[in-house]
Amino acid sequence: MCVSHLGGEHGARARRRQARSISDGGFRSPRAPGAVQGSVKAVRVHGACLAGVAAQLVTVEARFEPADRQQTEVLITGLPDAVVRESRGRVLSALKENGLGLLGGRLHLNLAPAARRKSGETLDLPMALCAAAATGHLDGRALSTALFVGELGIDGRLHGVPGGLAAATAAREAGLPSLVAPTATACEAACLPGIEVCAAEHLAQVVAHVSGRRTLAACHAPADELPPVAGTSLDEVRGQPTAKRALTVAAAGGHPILLLGPPGVGKTMLARSMLRLLPPPDLEERIEITRCLSAAGRWPGGLVRSRPFRAPHHTTSYAGLIGGGQQATPGEITLAHGGLLFLDELPEFRREVLEALREPLESGSVLLARARWRMELPARFLLVAAMNPCPCGHHGHPRVPCACSAAAVARYRARLSRPLLDRIDLRVSVTPPSFEELIGPAPTGSASQAEEHLARGARAARERARARQGARTNARLGTTDLERWAPARGEGLELLREAVEVRGLSARAVQSLRRVARTVADLEGSEGIGRAHLAEALALRGAP
Template sequence: MLVKLYTAAVQGIDATLITIEVNSSRGIKFFLVGLPDSAVKESHERIISALRVNGYRFPSCQIIVNMAPADIRKEGASYDLPLAIGILALTETVKADLLDQYLIIGELSLDGSLQPIRGALPIAITARAQGFKGLILPQQNAREAAVVNNLDVYGAQNITEVIGFFNGETTLTPTVVNTREEFFSHQEEVPFDFADVKGQESVKRALEVAAAGGHNLIMVGPPGSGKSMMAKRLPGILPPLSLKESLETTKIHSVAGKLTKGSSLITTRPFRGPHHTISQVAMVGGGATPQPGEISLAHNGVLFLDELPEFNRSVLEVLRQPLEDRHITISRARYTLEYPASFMLIASMNPCPCGYYNHPTRPCVCNTGQVQRYLNKISGPLLDRIDIQIEIVPVTFEKMSGQERGESSTSIRERVIHARQIQTERFAHIPDVHCNAQMTPKLLQQYAQPDTHGLELLRNAMTRLNLSARAYDRILKVARTIADLDGSSQIQTSHLAEAISYRNLDRENWAG
């Protein structure tokens, strides 16, 4: 007797349909073919234990299991449940008449209970696209998968429930999630508010401009000046996620196994702050078992790199390509994957090794060469890709001890949303361009050309600061964003002047 049933393998942030074929013959061996890894091969022992604990007998005949297509490597323990059901269907312990209508996935414990898996959302999307009636998976992943409509999602606690479901002995209740209600009910949550930040008005303004145009930003200032505090508040002034962005972000976190138990959609923009000891693979993704890196986990959100010069230089250099292309292609001998990586890079650093260069009250003990060498840890090409470079000074005691609260994140967010709406209308006919930071040179010629006075100001700045051609483009993009915040259709001289002031950390004028 030949039994067929279906499961899925996650590749990148998408899932591929896997057909499991189970056949029997005379003998006592167990064969598992179709490019399984060690974890899949070990499923044999987990299945035997799970069946015995729950009162079922593993067949004594020779069993051959094929996992097709054979050219896709099957990794992980999430194939335990479909393999077990296929083996039981071979001996008619499970009725096989409904197996072709459901996609099955789940990891088995030795007692038969189901453990959560990674990638439930992309698997559910594939199940619907392939025309399956339903999806059976561990209960912990049910809400995540139920975000996909027009698909019956059944969460099971153990293998006994799944066996009873196919035999018509027990009933599994479909998990239902109102996607839009779930999405909009949590969209306005702001965990950190700019109203808590005393002073630092110029830095708040720079962060507002960065949020309005999707620009990268670096803050340079002494320890305790509020760099990390303000960076954590940036997601609260970014525009809310759209439903499409929310689904895309949730897919990435689902594949990486970062979703909390019982969660469904990610409704707030992600904020990732990796430690400076992070490796290249952890930053961009990949590995023996491919996983999204930090730049993909920050997709549609913020990647915050605190103490930027302390990161390994090679780790920082791998950011150059995804900052421009907004995706990362991982090419290895066995696979090539592409992960989305459209994120805002927010970085912070001390101005020098001791941390007090340009401090208003504390003396710096570093000489000019030490300050320059410290900044040289960040390459010029990477610094060029950071649109806004702002110097931050400590807050005075009077402002710190004052009772007056700053402007709330909600108020700032309203201005940011208005500016983003202008950009959405401007780029409505252009694919893959949604904000000013994504403008190409051709679009700059069309939408960000200054007048004669502005060109003269820009020429003087380029000459005096010895800026690169990329810095020229960045200044125009930031000036376009400032004009949008101002509600101006044309870039004024004042907009350009403010944009130029955000390049004050370029090498030629830093550290004397």
């Protein structure tokens, strides 16, 4: 009997339940002819949703209760966000469009673990399959060995979702042998070895696959045809031998560097050219970098072949640089993971934004904690910063007089806190090139020899460090590592003691000097560090 024909208090309650069901996205579907009110079935399907740059496994549980009604009521529990709540309409429409319509009754979808908030459209496909299995259209046992991700259209078409590599990583770590996803997402996930990935364009294809009627073909990683990103050539920068040497040291040891000089001397060109001094990323790094880009919706179409270069404007917000927001979006420091982060006009950034760089510079990650979530994002980047020496930019210029007072210069440089500067290993003054250097003939040899020579030296130094201490760069050596591989002895120890007394160096600065000296020694092929190596490290750590 229709609920509208029921009277009294019971009928009023039934009408309210019907109104809630309609507002929750249910639709009226006629019961299949001859349908029998069967027993309640509980089904579980593996899904995943993005959390930062990682994928968190979600178990979709479905339980269908037939009832003598025309309305299909859908209840979703497990802290779904607005996108997940809206998926009930997409799921029901897609099921009906493909001949998998639900009988009248109540469908309960639970997203486990229940205490963790679920967000995004990646759960559409597992929710649809779980609902179909709970109502007897599919065998639930056939859904237990794969991870399903994908967004559904109302006609059953599958749309790609970000985070294919993250989902494949989560599936492999959970011991699931296969992943089923839309084609674009599957092509990305196939870049990860050790897991079978199947691509589908439509819900009907997935249903046929799990039913055993037609097996989806395995998806393979796209051809590695992405051209490497070419930065500015270092040979385009005239003069600046000290700055080029500092860039080589920074590239060889992974040391943060600050370029200080007046406008127009080539600071930005120097920073952009540093990308060409770094070694190409290995397979593990390429997967990490691609995973970070994909989670931010910037998947390049395959595994990246070069390191990222990020140069955010100085008006960038805290969340834009560090990450965060309602959906825990990765910031610029995560998008620069494995590559370079260039901050031009460093004192113009907001103070709280700059201070937030302290922990990532040391730990290689950033921990974001909010009232509703807590997340750790990768942020192992090489910082390259540039700034003018004063507000007018000409303090110390050999030809243009400075218009700033001493107090104005001091206030301008005080925008950078000492704790932040203490974490920047190399601080180099960049002076204007001479007229002869600027328009004179190019240095002897071909235009690429100078840059290639520096790049070979930096990469050889990195290989020496890798053979000695593993994947860690010299910039990330701890105190125990320094005692083992960069002990200060004899004249070097005396120079270090004198520098501490004269310049008032902090304990962090002393260890930073030893790390830079270790890199200088690697560039020269020396087993130990001596006075000359520490002297160069001191010279490259000039005061801003």
